[in-house]
Amino acid sequence: MNADQLCGLLAEPSRLRVYCAVVLGAGTPEEIAGVTGLGLPVVAKAVQRLSKSDLLVAGESGLVAEEGVFKDVVREGRPERVPLDEDPARDAVLRSFIRDGQLTVLPTVPAKFRIVLEHLAGSFDLGTEYPEATVNAILNSWPPDHATLRRQLVDYGFLTRDNSLYRRTA
Numbered sequence: 001m002n003a004d005q006l007c008g009l010l011a012e013p014s015r016l017r018v019y020c021a022v023v024l025g026a027g028t029p030e031e032i033a034g035v036t037g038l039g040l041p042v043v044a045k046a047v048q049r050l051s052k053s054d055l056l057v058a059g060e061s062g063l064v065a066e067e068g069v070f071k072d073v074v075r076e077g078r079p080e081r082v083p084l085d086e087d088p089a090r091d092a093v094l095r096s097f098i099r100d101g102q103l104t105v106l107p108t109v110p111a112k113f114r115i116v117l118e119h120l121a122g123s124f125d126l127g128t129e130y131p132e133a134t135v136n137a138i139l140n141s142w143p144p145d146h147a148t149l150r151r152q153l154v155d156y157g158f159l160t161r162d163n164s165l166y167r168r169t170a
Helices: 003-011 013-023 029-036 040-052 068-077 088-097 110-121 132-140 146-155
Strands: 056-059 062-065 129-131 159-162 165-168
Touching: 003 013, 003 068, 013 029, 013 040, 013 056, 013 062, 029 040, 040 056, 088 110, 110 146, 129 132, 132 146, 132 165, 146 159
Parallel strands: none
Antiparallel strands: 056 062, 129 165, 159 165
16 A cells, blocks of 8 residues: 555545544444444445555454554655765764755764765866856755855865865865
8 A cells, every 4th residue: 555545545534534433442333333423334334445455454352453554654655765975974964964955054063064065075076177156056056055165165175276266176
């Protein structure tokens, strides 16, 4: 089952009410009907559909909701995360500050700041000279502050500056 199927299954108000009643402890069709105010034929049809999709199962004391289905659906639908760095420790640092390809905040710890700057330096090709406007344009894709990033890339030695031309160092 995928997320669309799960949402579609619970989008029907009677099925949602039946599922919620079971989650809250109703175990028989009669108890479900009493709690939800639905008629027994509607409850029976909803139970049949929810059971067919493994959201409800028969337990020792009646119907039981399979709540783990939600976690399974989310896990299956989640795209596989591509690491930002091969080194797990460096990747963890980068994940702390980079979300969806955007730098969210500048690290205050110098060692972490250096890791982030080294990653950002990868935006520049080795041996290519970049005018300042191009450097700014590239760094603007990494908010929050392109001027600080440009200065720090030079200060930390990831870029060199000569006559307003920037070059990535090895």
